[in-house]
Amino acid sequence: MMQKPLSKEEQEWVEETLEAMSLRELIGQTMQDHAGRLPFKGDDEAALRRYLEQYPVGSFFIGGEVIQKAAGKAEDYRDWAGLLQGISRFPLLFSGDLEFGAGSAVRSLTAFPPLLALAAADDEDLAYEYGKYTALEGRAAGFTWALAPGTDLLLNWMNPVITTRCLGDDAGQAARLSAAVMRGMQEHGLAACAKHFPGDGVDYRDQHIITTVNSLSEEEWFSTYGQVAGEMISQGVMSYMTGHIALPWIEDGAGGAGSGPVPATVSERITTGLLRERLGFDGVVLSDALDMGGFLSWGDYTQRIIDCFNCGTDVLLWPGVRYFAVMEQAVEDGRVSRERLKASVRRILELKARLGVHAACAGGEDTRAQPLLDDKLPPGLDRQVRQFSRELAGRCITLVRNRTGQLPLNPQEVRRVLVIMMNKVTEGRRYERMNLFVEQLKARGLEVDILDEFEPLTTLRQWEQSGVRWDAAFAPYFLPLHGMMNTARPVGEAAKAIWAMQHAETVRPIGISFATPYLLQDIPFLDTLVNAYSLHEDTVELTVKALFGEIPFQGSSPVKAEI
Template identity: 70%
Template sequence: MLKGLSEEEQRWVERTMNSMTLREKIGQTMQDHAGRLPFKEADEDKITAYLERYPVGSFFIGGEIILKAAGKAGDYRRWIETYQKLSRYPLLFSGDLEFGAGSAVRSLTAFPPLLALAAADDGALAYEYGKYTALEGRAAGFTWALAPGMDLLLNWLNPVITTRCLGDNPERTARLASAIIRGMQDHGLAACAKHFPGDGVDFRDQHIITTVNDLSEAEWLTTYGEVTSRVIKAGVLSVMTGHIALPWAESADRTEAPVPATVSSAITNGLLRERLGFDGVVISDALDMGGFLSWGDYKRRIIDCFAAGTDVLLWPDTRYFEVMEQAIGDGAITMERLDQSVRRILEMKARLGVQHLDERGRDNQALELFDDRLAPERTAEALRVGAEIARRSVTLVRNRAGILPLEAASVSKVLVIMLNKVTEGRQFEKMGRFVELLRARGLEVDVLDQFEPLSTLRTWEEAGKSWDAAFMPYFMPLHGMMNTARPVGDAAKAIWAMQHAETIRPIGISFSTPYLLKDIPFLDTLVNAYSLHEETIEYTIKAIFGEIPFEGKSPVELTI
């Protein structure tokens, strides 16, 4: 359970601050990217030299490490302990643990994404989502989740938070995000509510450009403002600012070009700290994103981001030290301002107990880890939570012809119209698994995934081919730089092609956007399943065949 600082902890913070050089203080405000360091854990001399030159305060561990490493929790913990041991001050290790510790560590539990949790809409389940992320995450060495999202999917065209959010309803989002945050922080993992001042209004992607939340002040206060207030009340230790502009919050002379929140004092200092009362750590979103890069040259970007009130800058690269030293030297940034951020960061570290690391760099507050996995009963509990979310999230959006559930006894041959192929994606993004699971049920499965000529289905029909049911699964990878969650390219052609059939009325299944009916309104039948999470695919098939009920409720409004 996290609590306020004890006197002893407060003394550790002050003592630590007093012992730090300027460069070490600057380092506390930088979050480095572990994947950009070429060292193995055995390269202790090189790591020591790096940390002496760049005494950063925290590391993010993301995709690059995952893909290179074997993906076992024990490997991560050993890697992290090496860094802890070699660093003069205890480090924080963060990950994009948006859907459980399995988001970062292959051997740990990957939950369905937030939107699925929102479809199950159960606060107790949300708390467990946070709890097991923390227990498994801490056991692997993580102390900081850059999660959960508290965004609102107000614009269906938004390509960033499609399934990485809790829907479009502020009350539900505040309630479930707060429960996740408590679940994480009660079990020793700092949470991070993101992306302030709120993603989900723009149709664009801040990986590519600065996006704009163009709600009015009144609209913002009852939506994103309300959600943020409630997660602050829930005690969230950190908030991430996004490369997202909020025009109403800026003074008139700053509104010509969009001002990303990451460089906006009006948003970070004014709105988040003063008006909403947040006194924890503000971390920026990644500084290599397009939404930040166009703000100015490197030096201007860094100084504006820090001066805006940001405590931790995410991946500024090592030029950061020289720019900040110079800014302190010439007065562009005051020592007082720097100390303010360093103190907040050390306070968060003290709350997480990292000052108690032993001489091996081991965090004894973290739960025990046996080899590459948690104690079996714990892993089983996390898996049960994931399975329950999967089971309770599958949503029957439309069943006009009443064909669902299918009668298993009368279905032996099925057609799968692959709206798009995701054969090579991230570990959680294998569309082929859907077909495998159908075949594993003993079904004969034909797959159509070539849409030139458009009339192939019609030709098959005329040749007398027929199926007992047809499925049309859809998926679009997030972070795929598609700039859209809509079916484009081959998927769009597939929508055209399937209408050439006279008799086949496929059952649509969206494993990503909940808004597939916007582009395919003629579907008689649609199931929303929110992701290609393994158990989600299984439960989707079970629900389709009537073995479990469809329990999910759409977490976004659908006018259908």
């Protein structure tokens, strides 16, 4: 089943609306603006009116950091979306990076464990609920479009950017679970956006920084990323995000601006030839953000924008308002065809009709959204969402290695423990969230010694020589997603910690990764490793319970963690 056909009434609305639009309005539909980058205060209604008159954009991205006024309150997001919906001549879509629940973007809503945790739990019903609850909370807060779920595959363990933002390295599992998340979203009023086409996870680099390369062969691609894409499309995903990712097998000999790789975001062969024609995707193609490093080296602004549109992109993400003048000029001088523009706008309007925003959101109030009470869903529903999140947290924790049978620990015998905070500090940033783990240990009444500075390297040995003994030692690891580290591996202070921990002679540390599932690559000597995938609050609490045998380890590794 591809996307289901529109009703006659919806189809008429699309065509009438399309005909009613000026050139500038058509262009505006193909731009997604960034609510956090408006040149005035976001709640200034008069300024918003003037802005939308001048720049009649079709959709806004909003996120946790971007509306200063909101300060993480769902009601503020909803009110702001409603305000704009009332002002705009045509219905707007509001998108967000709702990758791990609506809490990914809105502080008062529910943050779920990341996609890789979902893959570790490996349950299609949970995956459907992951999407469903994201949608119910998200739409209540004004969102109609999730830039999620991730459909990338973690094929290169060094990949620094999709680490826990994807469903593992197995295409069959990823296809099954991502399709379930997508259905859960779309059946509850939130458009899904599979990302990133043609697939991240093969390169060791990050397309925020440079154009990356998916270097698989055609055959390899079709049996991995192609399989996932086929599943998403056949099950009716409404939108697809192209990445600043090249696919050499398809561009071979094609060249382009300069001699560098050709990112999908400007590649007609990838966006139109492969995604649209060969895979048959008939929904909206959204580019990844156009201020990313992976896009910026593609010619000058005008060339980049026109190449991006002409390759088959329907909506350009954050091109900035110079977009209007460039596109008007390009349509006028024929570099962009008006037919092609209308074809994109038609798809965008079809998406809006599918989501019912043309009817449900008219005037500002979204009649299909759940109400918010005290900034949350109504109590019964809110409880369901939070229970789901906690269940997933418990189901994902994975015992990767337990060579000496050290786990579970015996609560009767373990009184004093050591925590080696591998990277409480990385790049000078302190990760206070690591303290969640220590607090959970202390809450059990344990005596906790903490090592979080690694010079001298021999500190642990000195402590031992002064008579200190521990019943267990933990080495938790964390590195934030989107931290722009260009690596997921332990570097700097965390690397020094690996050296320092080996100076202990009376205790062997239990590794716990709250980030990359591949910690054994850099700390192969660990006898014991638990993967917990994130510092999600429930996950941290339940990880400690699992360490002490109060709940079982239920996750199964969604990647080959022991390479």
